């Protein structure tokens with residue numbers, strides 16, 4: 498479904514991504530972890546073309562992302578993305594946030610978009626918040642709206658960039674629960690997170706990144722039992738001891 | 740000495756003054772509307788990643804911001820008819836001058852407003868498949884204008900005062916109307932103090948509106 502082949506990216510002289518390759522099959526859940534600044538966000542933003550890259554190839558469902566002439570907007574509408582800081586549109590209500598892409602990109606009518614949005618709000622448990630503005634919601638609620646907004650586009654895959662890092666601890670689970678449910682329904686997911694409980698529960702594969710490289714890639718059980726690289730061992734013991 | 744003043748002159752001149760105020764408001768409203776529209780376009784060109792476009796827009800802005808308004812008004816009044824070969828009339832020439840001049844100032848305000856909206860917002864918009872133009876229209880500009888309302892209003896108050904410059908091309912706005920009566924009836928003090936009060940009240944109302952909006956939009 499998502500294939501990343503020998504991708505390299507530079508910011509001027511700085512090598513952010515160094516020859517990264519991996520594969521995410523349909524329905525797979527892949528967790529990406531690693532120290533801050535290792536290039537995790539950059540890598541998943543390359544997958545939906547939010548960041549350009551200079552070398553290598555990424556294909557999503559057969560479409561090559563980096564190639565000239567590819568309709569990136571159409572591709573992006575089919576890949577959901579959830580950001581660390583939610584990035585809800587503050588001037589719109591919750592309902593309008595979820596409906597915007599449906600009407601402007603997918604061409605659904607207002608009533609169609611409304612019905613679909615309410616269905617998704619029900620799913621993330623926020624029907625009663627439909628007419629509020631993002632600023633009136635808690636962080637956990639905002640992130641669930643952001644997930645609903647992404648799902649409203651009927652995506653073939655979902656990208657999550659540290660979806661719980663900006664949340665107060667007591668709100669982390671309400672967001673993770675929604676993600677676990679999605680994973681169990683067979684959504685293809687790439688998730689940058691340090692929530693190792695989540696990784697253990699639903700990930701098929703864990704990728705460990707350091708200094709722009711994919712240092713380790715293993716199925717979940719192996720990764721937690723005996724990580725091969727020293728860096729990953731170190732990293733794991735640090736975050737698991739928390 | 741106040742006995743010598745004849746305040747009744749204001750009452751007699753009222754229709755004439757109201758007529759002048761009509762011209763002032765008409766110019767102000769059209770110039771604000773045109774200035775903001777053209778200014779928005781300039782701002783979008785100015786932040787374009789395509790260098791030649793942003794350079795042209797930037798040069799335009801810097802050029803008009805280094806010119807006194809009265810010079811711009813003269814130009815459009817005297818020079819443009821020479822170039823196009825026919826007179827365009829006082830009203831249209833000052834209108835064009837105002838719109839082109841004010842657009843340079845509005846452009847800078849609007850550009851700052853656009854840049855006050857974070858990059859993450861554009862990303863979130865494009866991530867759901869919106870094009871750059873759609874993301875600007877539905878996500879960035881509505882937020883930018885909200886942040887800018889107080890500054891835009893302040894600039895518009897200045898613009899309202901600047902319209903009094905149109906006397907140089909013989910248009911009869913509020914100030915010119917008062918001036919005509921004042922010299923005709925030799926009632927300078929009465930008329931000048933009256934219009935000062937009117938300008939003061941209108942601008943005060945404007946500033947109060949600015950303050951209210953500022954309070955409303957800064958959370």
Ligand SMILES: Nc1ncnc2c1ncn2[C@@H]1O[C@H](COP(=O)(O)OP(=O)(O)O)[C@@H](O)[C@H]1O
Nearest residue numbers: 508511513531532533534535536537538539540
């Ligand atoms: N626009 C940019 N220009 C220059 N350097 C950047 C830019 N964006 C990110 N970087 C750098 O790239 C590196 C990787 O960033 P990022 O992918 O956000 O890391 P992570 O998500 O793993 O914390 C960091 O060192 C960061 O400072």
Ligand SMILES: [Mg+2]
Nearest residue numbers: 537538539659
């Ligand atoms: Mg990151």
